[in-house]
Amino acid sequence: MNGLAARLDPRSKAAIWLSMIATGLLLPAGPRLAIYVICLLGFISPLAGCLRASIAFGLKVILPTIAMLALVYGLLAPPGEAQPGFAERIVAGVLTGAFIGARLMAIAVATLAFVATTRQMEFASCLCTLGIPSWLAAVFVSSFNMHAVVIRKTRQIVDAQRARGLKPKGILLGRIRMYAPILRPLLFGMILSAIERSALWQTRGYIEVAGRRQLRFRRPDAWALGFALFLPCSAGVLRWAI
């Protein structure tokens, strides 16, 4: 699929991404939604190369949702005369949590598949072809690049401040004050770095950042757009007609 994704225009990939999310939202909570999420996890995410990330995200999202709703539904009886038993409330909470978690998974897997099959420069070029100014596309690409740098610098500053005696303990106000010795040097350095990078991008006219505009629709893009239209339409038919 990565070979196919490489031939697709990023706008087609974005259309498929949005259509997968729309399909997940249109399908009613029930077995159909569960089957759809299983298809996403079983077919789309392995082909896109994001199966491990999808499973990890699913465990982080679905299990806490199920546990939280099962706990709340089990402890609280709904108002009314005929109140269900404890086991029935737990089952209702588990089912509600599972279907809400499945909806969240449909959104997450579609986004992860889009991210796994789209490169940064493709994304920036796609933004430029959609009419977004090249300086804003440069901001996006620069932010993607700076993400890893910010994480690394944060770890360095936290280790340095801990070596100087900064310990996260005490009352809430004290803990909030402890953010200042970490955030001030980090943000100060990032602002200075951003000022230098903005001067660099301006001297290059943002052309290198936006990438070469070789985006054009081909036959695979037409098939991709047709698929993107077919998915939510069939979900709508399943919801209202069948």
Next chain:
Amino acid sequence: MVGILAGPLPAIVTAVVTVFVGGLLTNPFLPWFVCTAVAIGWFSGFCANRGAFRRVWVWGLCGIAQGVLAAIVSAPVVVYLFGGITQSGSSLVVAYLMATGETVLKSVLTAGIACDPVDKFITFMIAWTVIRGFPRSLRAHFPRGLANTERPIASKDSPNTATT
């Protein structure tokens, strides 16, 4: 923070870029809250333009107001897109209210208005504390940097206050 230093429009741009980059790199649910991020950025810049960050009690009230605004703007997204339950801690409050028979929209609004003002108040406090610690030369680099982080001083010739 960008709203305090530079005004509403840069804050809005920062908010949009942040939710999309964060959504593509860390949390896939962030881009759907772009309207909330825009509202927060605009409100921060709006308060900064009105000089709300010169006095502690004023920006405290603005933080609480921003929390209410964020709860109202994000409620439709949480209800109709996520079914009322997201990954945040306020989902426990929403689940409790839903289990007691309230509608999803009312549960989400109630939980948001109860939790978000405190969150935004703390966020304003952290941003203000951090910016106050920046060097004066760096704050002067931004359009609103000095105006929002230094108190106006009284002129010896006139009883009216004058901005530094």
